[in-house]
Amino acid sequence: MSGTTLSVEESLIAQALRFATGSFDAVRAERLLCHVPDYRQALREMVRVVRPGGRVAVIDGDAAGVLLDHDDREVTSALVAAMAGAIQNPWMGRQLRRLFLEVELVEVDVRPRVLEIGYPVISPVLRQVGEALVTAGALPEAAFTRWTEALEQAAATDRFYRGMTAFVATGRVS
Secondary structure, eight states, X not given: OOTTSOOHHHHHHHHSOSSOTTOEEEEEEESXXXXXXXXXXXXXXXXHTEEEEEEEEEEEEEXXXXXXXXXXXXXXXXXXXXXXXXXXXXXXXHHHHHHHHHTTEEEEEEEEEEEXXXXXXXXXXXXXXXXXXXXXXXXXHHHHHHHHHHHHHHHHTTOOOEEEEEEEEEEEEO
C-alpha cells in the first residue's frame, strides 16, 4: 500500500478478491476500508470469501475522532481537519456496525478504542499537512511555526498527546 491512499490497482484488488467463495474461515482487514473508494464492495468481497460460520474482522479509524493536545485550538483544528480530509472515508470506523449489518453479518460487535500515537510517528505527517496549509494560504506561516515549536517542546518534556479513535468490528457469516 502506498502512503495514505490506495492506488487504483490496490483498490481493485480489495474490491474483487482473487479467492473462491468460501475459501477461508476468517478474514481481517486493518486500516483498509477508509482508503478504498468502493468500501461496500470491498466488505462484500471479504464476506464472500469466508465460509458460513466464519468470521470477518475489521479495524479502522475515525479520522474525525483524532485527539491532539495543544493550546492553539484554531491551528490544531485546521490540521486535524486537513488530515481527515486527506482520507477517502474519514468516518469509516463509526460506520462499521451499519455496514456489517448491510452485508448481513450476524453477531456483530463493534468496540471503540483510543490508539495513542507518539510524536516521532506523527510529527512528519503534522509537518507535511501544516506546510501544505501554509502553501495554500489557509494557515499563516508564523502561526504554524509557533504551533510546531510548542508541540516540539511538549514532546521534549513528555507532555505530548495524540490519539485516534479506532473501531474493532467483528461479525459472523450466516
